[in-house]
Each structure stands twice: as C-alpha cells, then as structure tokens.
Amino acid sequence: MADFCMPSLGADMESGTLVEWLVEPGTLIRNGDVIATVETQKGLFEIEAFEDGILGEPLVQEGEEVPVGTVLAVIDAGKGAEAQTTKPVAAQAEATEERPPSEVFQERILASPAARRRAVELGVDLNAILGTGPDNVIQINDVEQAAKQRGVTKDKDETSVQPSSVDADAGMRKAIAAAMSVSNREIPHYYLESDMDMTTPLEWLEAENARKSIRERILPAALLLKAVALALRDVPQLNGYWVNDQLQMQSGIHIGFALALRSGGLLTPALHDVDTKPLAELMQTVGDVIERARNGRLRGSEMTDATVTVTNLGDRGVKTVLGVIYPPQVALIGFGRIAERPVVDQGKVVVRRCLTATLAGDHRATDGHTGALFLDALNRHLQKPEAL
Amino acid sequence: MTEQELQAIIFASLKKVAPESIPEDLDPDENFREELDIDSYTFLQMLVHIGEQTGVEVPEIDYGRVSTLSGMQGYLTARLSSPDSGKL
Incomplete structure (x- = not known):
C-alpha cells in the first residue's frame, strides 16, 4: 500500500487543486503513469504515480484544493497481477x-x-x-x-x-517572486562570462540541417543544451543542490530550460538526462516540452527535478545574461545572441559568429575556478559539434 | 495557387503559432518575428506548417528572405512557380 499525495511542485507551493482524475479506481497503474492533473499557481500539471499497483477510490474529488502532502488516493501494490482494468x-x-x-x-x-x-x-x-x-x-x-x-x-x-488568465498570471508572478527572492537573499552568486566562437558548430549544424527535412531540423539551442550537459559531466560540482549546508551533486543531468510563455511568465521544465540523448532526440524532447508547457500539460516531475538551469535569451537580441540561480540548484548558465563579431585570429581581424556564455554560480558550493573549468569545457564541446 | 490563397496560408500559419496576432494589421514589410516576439522554435513551427500546406520547405539559408510577410509571400510565389529556384 502506498499513498498517492498532492506533490510539491516547487518550494513555493502550498496547495494544489485536483483538476481531473485520468484513471479510474481499480485500474492497474505503473510507476511513471500519469494519473491525474493538478493546477497550481504555475498552471496545470500532469501528476505521475511512483508505484505499481491498483489505484484505490479517490479521497479527493475533482475541483478540490488541498495542501501539499494530502493523500489523494491509495495505491495497492499487492494485487497488481489479478487486477481488472478499466478505461x-x-x-x-x-x-x-x-x-x-x-x-x-x-x-x-x-x-x-x-x-x-x-x-x-x-x-x-x-x-x-x-x-x-x-x-x-x-x-x-x-x-x-x-x-x-x-x-x-x-x-x-x-x-x-x-x-482565468488574470489569476494564472498573478499566481505565476507570485511564484517567481518567491523563488527569486529566496535566491537573491540566500545565494552568494558569482558570475563568469566567456565569448565562444560559434562559427564551426553552426557551419556543422547548417550542413546537417540541409540534409534533413524541415521537421527534423535542429536548432542551435539543442547544440548548446547538449554541450552544457557534457561539460557538466566534466565538472559535476555545478550539477546538484545546496541542501543542509552542503553540496549534493546529482548523477542525472536534468536541465531546467527557461521558457517564456506567450501569455507572459516563465516556466523552467526539466529536460531529463540531456547528456545521454542524441541531438535529434534532444531536439524532439525540447519541442515536446515546449508544446506541453504552452498547453498546460507538463508533468509534475518536470517541474521539480531539474539539477541546473539554462536560459537562452539570444532570440531577443540580448548579448549577456547574468542569471538568478533557482534554489536549491547551484548554477545557472546563460546564453546571449549569436552575432557576427570581429575576432583577432593569428594577428588578423576576422569576422566570426560569436556568443557570450555566462555562468552564475553559488559561491557556497563552488568557487570561480570550478566555474572557469566549466566554461572552458563547454567551449571545447561546442567546438567538436560532431561529437555532440 | 492564387496570391490570396497563399496569403491565407501564411496568415493561418502565423495565427497558429501566435494566436494573439492579427496578421491583417501587420505592416507587410516589417520583420514580423521581432514585431510579434517569435522565437526560433516558434518560427520553425510556422515554417513546418507552411511546408505542409504549400509543399515548400524553406531552407535555413533563406531565412533572411522570409522575415517579413511580403518577403514570405514573394519567396513562396517564386518557389511555387519554379520549384528549383531558391533551393540550395
């Protein structure tokens, strides 16, 4: 027997409204199945089960708002095999x-x-x-x-x-305000920035894309995300949480991807295990997450298990992003716009497509030296795009 | 495909990715990506939609030619009347 509870989808969440049960009582469910939707200040989310078993009668009805931790239903792991399923x-x-x-x-x-x-x-x-x-x-x-x-x-x-959109906007604003206030109050940030020559990776990507159909086209953002994930493998101290006055490094590299919503506000859904995904698959995942974020169909787990955040403001013409870390994470990587800039190469001024990458680090967890190693690793991975 | 039909497809594709936009009210010579804050992912989805409706896939190298509504219309017209023009 296990309790299926109202999850906490962020440190600032106190309660949630059970919007819809997606599975009937008596159904055999598996770990990872989406079984209900929940609405919070940040929107509508899909909630997964973390057990195999038979879903019991709902203890909370659709439309009820309950505090985090309230038991929504009981999952009976005992009689999984003989379960009769319903739709x-x-x-x-x-x-x-x-x-x-x-x-x-x-x-x-x-x-x-x-x-x-x-x-x-x-x-x-x-x-x-x-x-x-x-x-x-x-x-x-x-x-x-x-x-x-x-x-x-x-x-x-x-x-x-x-x-209603007014309520949702106000709620999301409040949630962002709470998290960012904690961050600026408690996290001693340090900032590093490094210019990266994107000419080689972009030329490689353009050649790849020219061979692909438009649906399979890969955006530069996917290259950046993959390079970040591989650099975090090299410098794992930036991938984790600051909890109980110590750094807890995480083995999975789940990148929270800052996403501006057209209706206003910001979500940072997690892209899971980015370091292990081939670029094409990563691009599909990014597209899937963006679509679901915009349609209010993110999973609860995607809101809670990011181990690091990436923000890419390049589309808006920004050159440098000095980010605010999302607690309890210990780092945030920012990308600005890719633009042609004069670069000195072997004594000559040449025009290259460049990008400014920044790192905001939590000085409690790491020092600038670690951050510098990370930016260096990031650049090295970007310069070998065929290995991404 | 008539000019009006093509324009209707372009407008519908824009509405699909930016539902709050009113394509009829946009300056056809203005950069609509900047005007409507359309990011690179959203722009790609718009091109996917246009590709499905017209059969024309805009290669990345031609993105600069389709950043305004009039540019998009002219580009697609040229590609549709001569399938090889505009290709790599």
Whole structure:
C-alpha cells in the first residue's frame, strides 16, 4: 500500500487543486503513469504515480484544493497481477467506440503518455499509427496528424479546467517572486562570462540541417543544451543542490530550460538526462516540452527535478545574461545572441559568429575556478559539434 | 495557387503559432518575428506548417528572405512557380 499525495511542485507551493482524475479506481497503474492533473499557481500539471499497483477510490474529488502532502488516493501494490482494468476517465468522456483499455495501455505499443491520451481524446487507434519519435515511438503530433487526416477535429481543451488568465498570471508572478527572492537573499552568486566562437558548430549544424527535412531540423539551442550537459559531466560540482549546508551533486543531468510563455511568465521544465540523448532526440524532447508547457500539460516531475538551469535569451537580441540561480540548484548558465563579431585570429581581424556564455554560480558550493573549468569545457564541446 | 490563397496560408500559419496576432494589421514589410516576439522554435513551427500546406520547405539559408510577410509571400510565389529556384 502506498499513498498517492498532492506533490510539491516547487518550494513555493502550498496547495494544489485536483483538476481531473485520468484513471479510474481499480485500474492497474505503473510507476511513471500519469494519473491525474493538478493546477497550481504555475498552471496545470500532469501528476505521475511512483508505484505499481491498483489505484484505490479517490479521497479527493475533482475541483478540490488541498495542501501539499494530502493523500489523494491509495495505491495497492499487492494485487497488481489479478487486477481488472478499466478505461481512463478521459476515454469515458470522449472515446467514440468501446475499446478494451488493455489494448491501449498494456500491449507494447510504443507511445508517449501524452500521445496515448490525445489518441483517446481524438478517438484515434494507436495500432494504426506509425510513430516518428525515437525508436518509432508514437508522439502526440503523430496522433494529431492521424486525426487530421481522418478529418477528426476536437477542441483539446474541451474537458480541461483552465484558470482565468488574470489569476494564472498573478499566481505565476507570485511564484517567481518567491523563488527569486529566496535566491537573491540566500545565494552568494558569482558570475563568469566567456565569448565562444560559434562559427564551426553552426557551419556543422547548417550542413546537417540541409540534409534533413524541415521537421527534423535542429536548432542551435539543442547544440548548446547538449554541450552544457557534457561539460557538466566534466565538472559535476555545478550539477546538484545546496541542501543542509552542503553540496549534493546529482548523477542525472536534468536541465531546467527557461521558457517564456506567450501569455507572459516563465516556466523552467526539466529536460531529463540531456547528456545521454542524441541531438535529434534532444531536439524532439525540447519541442515536446515546449508544446506541453504552452498547453498546460507538463508533468509534475518536470517541474521539480531539474539539477541546473539554462536560459537562452539570444532570440531577443540580448548579448549577456547574468542569471538568478533557482534554489536549491547551484548554477545557472546563460546564453546571449549569436552575432557576427570581429575576432583577432593569428594577428588578423576576422569576422566570426560569436556568443557570450555566462555562468552564475553559488559561491557556497563552488568557487570561480570550478566555474572557469566549466566554461572552458563547454567551449571545447561546442567546438567538436560532431561529437555532440 | 492564387496570391490570396497563399496569403491565407501564411496568415493561418502565423495565427497558429501566435494566436494573439492579427496578421491583417501587420505592416507587410516589417520583420514580423521581432514585431510579434517569435522565437526560433516558434518560427520553425510556422515554417513546418507552411511546408505542409504549400509543399515548400524553406531552407535555413533563406531565412533572411522570409522575415517579413511580403518577403514570405514573394519567396513562396517564386518557389511555387519554379520549384528549383531558391533551393540550395
């Protein structure tokens, strides 16, 4: 038996509203399955189970706001095998045909959870779709494409509860204010900056992209994220948390990716295990996370487990970003705009495409020397783009 | 494809990635990415959408030619009338 609780999606969260149960009581769920959506000051999030087992009756009803830690339901790990499965709530509301849920959730159809739900929402049969993700995993856009070809259109927000935008903006502002105030009060920041010549990596990337279809095109941001992840492997002291007056380095490199929302505000969803992802897969992950952030479909875990943050303000023409660390993390890497600049190379002035990278470090956890090693490693990885 | 149909596709693609925008009100010679604060990811999604509707994939090397609405219209018209023009 395990309790499925209202999670804390950030140090500043005190309570959350259970918006929707996505799985019916009695369903066999697995560790990592999305089983409910929760609304906080920062928006709507998908909440995952951390146990295998049978989901019990809901102890908190849809629409109820409860404090962090409140038990939402009990997961019974005991009788997993003989469980009878029922279909998810979303399917009940929208599926156009009866379909045994075992077919959707237990056969080895490789599909992202978001794609599975979208398929249920749109009444699309996953068996009939060829996935375009890594290992042919069916992704949400594959489902939408299939639905479009079939001429099915349905408003995806029909059943979800959206907060009024004024409340959401005010709430998000408050959440950002709380986290950043703690940061500036408690973290003694040090800042380093380093100019990087992006000509070689960009030429490599442009040649790669010229061979790809437009859907597979990789943005420079993916190169930067991957290079950061590899440099963090070299200098792991910057990848972790400052807790109980000591540095706790983390083995997984989960990069919080600062994302401005078109409606205003900022989210920093985590990209998981960036150091292990090939560039093409990383680019797809970035796209997936951006789309879900904008549609209010991020996972709870994506809001809490970033080990470091990257902010890229290059699109807005900024040259240098001196960032504020997101506690309890100990570093933030900032990228400005890639622009042509005069560079002296072997006594001659040449025009190169350059970028200013910055590091904001927590001086309690590391010293400037460590930060300098990191920026140096970052540049080395960027200059070998074929190895990214 | 008529000029109006092409314009409708461009406007629809812009609305798709920047729902709050009113393409009809934009200066066609203004850089709409700057005007509407469209980042590189969002711009790529717009080009993907245009590609699906017109069959024209804008290569990165031509991004400078499609940063205004009039530039986009002219570029796509040229590519559609002569499929090889504008390619690498």
